[in-house]
Amino acid sequence: MPPQAYDIPRLLPLGDSAWTVEFAGHIDPTIHGRVMALDARVDDARRHDPAFAGVVDTVPSFRSLTVHFLPDPDPLALGERLLALARGAEAAILGGRSWRLPACFDAALAPDLAAVAERHGTTPEEVVRALCRTEFRVYMIGFMPGFPYMGGLPTELHTPRLGTPRKLVPARSIAIAGEMCAVYPWPSPGGWNLLGQTPIDLFVADDDPPALLAAGDSVRWQAVDRREYARIERALAHGELHRQNFLREGQT
Amino acid sequence: MSGCLEVIDGGLDNSIQDAGRYGYRHMGVAVSGFLDPLFAACANALVGNGNAAAAIEIRGCGLGLAVRHGPLRVALSGPLSASVLRHGGSRQELDAWQSATLETGDVLRCGAVNGGTAYLAVSGGIDVAPQLGSRATHRRTGIGGIAGRLLATGDALPCPRLAGNACREYRAEPWRHLDGPIRVIPGPQADHFTNGEFERLLASPYRVTRDSDRMGMRLDGPALVHRSPTHVDIVSDAVAPGALQVPGNGQPILLLADCQTVGGYPKIATVIRADLPRLGQCRTGDELRFAKIDLPQALAIQRRESERLARWQNAIATCQPASYLDEAALYTCNLIDGMVRAEPPTHD
Numbered sequence: 006m007p008p009q010a011y012d013i014p015r016l017l018p019l020g021d022s023a024w025t026v027e028f029a030g031h032i033d034p035t036i037h038g039r040v041m042a043l044d045a046r047v048d049d050a051r052r053h054d055p056a057f058a059g060v061v062d063t064v065p066s067f068r069s070l071t072v073h074f075l076p077d078p079d080p081l082a083l084g085e086r087l088l089a090l091a092r093g094a095e096a097a098i099l100g101g102r103s104w105r106l107p108a109c110f111d112a113a114l115a116p117d118l119a120a121v122a123e124r125h126g127t128t129p130e131e132v133v134r135a136l137c138r139t140e141f142r143v144y145m146i147g148f149m150p151g152f153p154y155m156g157g158l159p160t161e162l163h164t165p166r167l168g169t170p171r172k173l174v175p176a177r178s179i180a181i182a183g184e185m186c187a188v189y190p191w192p193s194p195g196g197w198n199l200l201g202q203t204p205i206d207l208f209v210a211d212d213d214p215p216a217l218l219a220a221g222d223s224v225r226w227q228a229v230d231r232r233e234y235a236r237i238e239r240a241l242a243h244g245e246l247h248r249q250n251f252l253r254e255g256q257t
Numbered sequence: 258m259s260g261c262l263e264v265i266d267g268g269l270d271n272s273i274q275d276a277g278r279y280g281y282r283h284m285g286v287a288v289s290g291f292l293d294p295l296f297a298a299c300a301n302a303l304v305g306n307g308n309a310a311a312a313i314e315i316r317g318c319g320l321g322l323a324v325r326h327g328p329l330r331v332a333l334s335g336p337l338s339a340s341v342l343r344h345g346g347s348r349q350e351l352d353a354w355q356s357a358t359l360e361t362g363d364v365l366r367c368g369a370v371n372g373g374t375a376y377l378a379v380s381g382g383i384d385v386a387p388q389l390g391s392r393a394t395h396r397r398t399g400i401g402g403i404a405g406r407l408l409a410t411g412d413a414l415p416c417p418r419l420a421g422n423a424c425r426e427y428r429a430e431p432w433r434h435l436d437g438p439i440r441v442i443p444g445p446q447a448d449h450f451t452n453g454e455f456e457r458l459l460a461s462p463y464r465v466t467r468d469s470d471r472m473g474m475r476l477d478g479p480a481l482v483h484r485s486p487t488h489v490d491i492v493s494d495a496v497a498p499g500a501l502q503v504p505g506n507g508q509p510i511l512l513l514a515d516c517q518t519v520g521g522y523p524k525i526a527t528v529i530r531a532d533l534p535r536l537g538q539c540r541t542g543d544e545l546r547f548a549k550i551d552l553p554q555a556l557a558i559q560r561r562e563s564e565r566l567a568r569w570q571n572a573i574a575t576c577q578p579a580s581y582l583d584e585a586a587l588y589t590c591n592l593i594d595g596m597v598r599a600e601p602p603t604h605d
Binding site: 018022066145152 | 279281282283285286388398442443445446494496497517524529552555556559560
């Protein structure tokens with residue numbers, strides 16, 4: 006039997022400074038839709054409901070929303086209000102932004118592409134085509150600032166982490182592990198399989214907003230060659246292009 | 258004109274912190290900020306600042322500062338003292354829990370913090386440019402403070418100058434942290450462990466290992482066994498400072514201010530807010546004991562601690578500045594010999 010959502014959402018204390026409202030134990034786009042619907046309702050309540058005056062952060066994740074708060078005015082009342090909002094939070098149509106982000110899958114930028122193709126009995130070209138056909142959903146930003154956990158990877162590309170993590174993953178590497186796709190915002194150690202690179206920065210502290218992607222966004226990769234990759238990189242550096250230019254048409 | 262403190266010796270593990278960076282955790286940005294907000298609030302209060310003003314968090318040794326544009330008032334809190342070399346050549350000891358006014362050309366050298374956390378507050382606060390709404394340094398991601406890193410020799414720390422020198426200083430009794438066990442609230446994933454495992458957590462001391470920093474402390478004690486192998490991992494969700502994560506080896510990791518925003522290990526329990534400052538004073542080898550409480554109890558403890566801090570701040574007394582020892586002058590005048598005590602009078 007496939008995993009089910011809980012009959013009623015669970016309200017879990019994360020100490021005395023946060024509540025986690027959990028809808029299910031597994032990863033599922035519908036569950037995440039409810040998480041994002043609750044996030045929107047909390048956002049709205051923070052504007053007018055005094056019970057939410059102590060809320061300092063809300064963190065959506067795959068199957069739950071965590072609401073961090075200060076001790077005032079009343080965390081117990083806040084918990085009750087959260088649970089009431091959660092019960093009515095139905096999966097909304099994804100309200101996030103929709104991105105088409107350039108990605109270069111040139112072998113020099115994709116150290117694990119050949120091995121991933123071989124593992125699944127296919128060619129690097131076919132892996133790239135499958136990646137670019139996929140509409141990825143951003144479930145959560147975490148691990149480091151701007152790091153997106155994106156679901157939707159086709160089953161035939163599900164791949165375990167590397168046996169030995171790399172000491173240094175280059176910034177803006179596109180990577181897969183398990184059923185997830187992600188991008189490393191800056192150089193860091195990491196155990197995911199590296200399939201390419203994007204010329205777009207995932208986190209720029211002095212931009213508003215600093216993180217390119219947010220939970221609820223959707224992302225499609227658009228394959229570009231090395232030359233186009235370098236052109237975009239340069240144009241971004243010189244301010245001739247902006248990150249927002251990669252939103253799909255009709256969005257701001 | 259603005260004041261300026263120059264770092265003449267960055268020492269080890271010293272950083273600019275404040276009350277933390279809120280409003281960005283959904284983007285994966287850690288809160289960071291003071292490891293011990295109570296000690297920080299004390300140092301800030303001694304120089305007339307609010308609790309959240311940016312100060313220097315001292316976790317290592319060797320910090321040396323020179324006043325380039327004074328006067329400034331400074332105060333230390335925590336397990337540390339410093340010496341002040343006046344621009345005139347005299348020397349003065351500066352203990353924690355009292356303020357001193359420094360003039361242009363004065364040099365302050367801090368001793369070592371041997372485990373634990375101390376603070377140096379400056380009147381008006383350290384005024385580096387905030388990043389994402391806070392001056393707190395998060396070293397791992399290079400955000401806040403000065404270029405997101407520890408203090409280094411040559412850094413210039415802007416801070417407002419004192420308007421006039423009222424020729425008085427401030428002092429208070431050392432702040433005493435609560436003692437007894439560290440209080441936790443079970444969860445959010447206490448159900449990934451059998452009841453017996455939770456009892457084990459409460460019954461045994463857990464030792465702070467060397468593998469500890471501002472992100473968290475790895476603890477060493479009886480292993481906590483997950484309910485089943487499938488309970489070792491969770492679908493990642495949000496974490497917070499104070500969370501006790503338990504990875505597969507059963508040895509808990511106690512998260513602190515610089516922790517990531519999300520994690521994939523079950524959290525058996527979470528330390529209450531009022532006890533987080535105490536964790537900032539832990540040293541390698543310390544033994545922690547945990548006690549279980551519920552949310553209403555935690556909120557009551559937090560209220561009492563806030564009131565206790567307000568009482569401490571109200572009890573700050575003014576005192577005359579320590580008379581600066583001008584040894585050359587004293588010897589010349591032949592007024593005294595032997596030991597000289599330079600403690601300020603304790604009236605007021």
